[in-house]
Amino acid sequence: MKPMLMEPISSLSEEEACRIRYVLMDIDDTLTTDGKLSAESYAALWKLHEAGLIVVPVTGRPAGWCDLIAREWPVDGVVGENGAFVFWEAEGHRLHTFTHPKAISNADPRLVALRDRVLAEVPSARLARDQFSRLYDVAIDFAEEEPVLPLSAAQKIKSIFERGGAHAKISSIHVNAWLGEYDKLSMAMHYLMERFGYDDAHDAASVVFVGDSPNDEPMFAHFPMACGVANLLAYLDLVAHLPHFVTSHESGAGFAEFTKILLERRSS
Numbered sequence: 633m634k635p636m637l638m639e640p641i642s643s644l645s646e647e648e649a650c651r652i653r654y655v656l657m658d659i660d661d662t663l664t665t666d667g668k669l670s671a672e673s674y675a676a677l678w679k680l681h682e683a684g685l686i687v688v689p690v691t692g693r694p695a696g697w698c699d700l701i702a703r704e705w706p707v708d709g710v711v712g713e714n715g716a717f718v719f720w721e722a723e724g725h726r727l728h729t730f731t732h733p734k735a736i737s738n739a740d741p742r743l744v745a746l747r748d749r750v751l752a753e754v755p756s757a758r759l760a761r762d763q764f765s766r767l768y769d770v771a772i773d774f775a776e777e778e779p780v781l782p783l784s785a786a787q788k789i790k791s792i793f794e795r796g797g798a799h800a801k802i803s804s805i806h807v808n809a810w811l812g813e814y815d816k817l818s819m820a821m822h823y824l825m826e827r828f829g830y831d832d833a834h835d836a837a838s839v840v841f842v843g844d845s846p847n848d849e850p851m852f853a854h855f856p857m858a859c860g861v862a863n864l865l866a867y868l869d870l871v872a873h874l875p876h877f878v879t880s881h882e883s884g885a886g887f888a889e890f891t892k893i894l895l896e897r898r899s900s
């Protein structure tokens with residue numbers, strides 16, 4: 633096990649908090665707790681939104697879910713399917729979508745063949761129930777429903793996809809696989825630049841990303857103010873780039889803790 637390098641979120645300074653303009657976060661096991669969006673976690677999103685921060689979930693969840701999130705949640709956009717697209721609602725409740733130019737349909741026969749190989753070779757692996765509302769990726773469920781498979785099974789699934797030439801990432805519940813050249817980070821950065829004038833060379837400390845698992849690693853590695861919720865500790869061996877901060881509580885309670893500290897530091 634590698635040494636513990638993360639700092640408690642309570643060490644966030646007022647100066648650091650005041651520099652934050654963008655709050656990005658993963659959804660599963662970061663906002664949600666055991667599959668549910670808790671009242672305190674959803675309230676935290678509203679508090680961030682009402683404080684004037686730009687709030688953008690960045691998730692492996694499908695296009696069908698992102699339509700709802702962009703329209704109904706207090707957010708300024710949502711990056712879905714691990715970076716394949718971003719949806720946002722603009723004036724007049726108009727839903728805008730931008731799809732990554734390198735996104736490839738999940739009906740591509742190469743990805744379909746790899747999906748079938750995974751289902752044949754990994755006992756108890758199954759297609760995620762939300763697959764019907766996905767456009768670009770394939771999601772294999774290993775922990776959203778029973779039976780919960782060990783992380784070693786998730787790693788086997790990931791390696792079958794990767795050996796076949798696909799990208800694959802392990803979240804807390806699914807292994808997501810896709811063919812195009814993009815990830816959560818590349819699409820999140822593109823969106824912040826195009827929509828809000830974000831300049832990565834100067835503004836990286838104005839972004840905080842909160843996440844919990846290996847598929848969040850590109851975000852942890854890039855943003856100096858990134859924060860893990862405490863359940864990230866379960867994946868220490870699978871994450872080479874840890875975030876700068878960590879909460880003391882897990883999942884939704886950890887996100888609420890992060891929000892409370894950020895907003896308190898900004899108002900003092």
Ligand SMILES: [Mg+2]
Nearest residue numbers: 658660661844
């Ligand atoms: Mg997650």
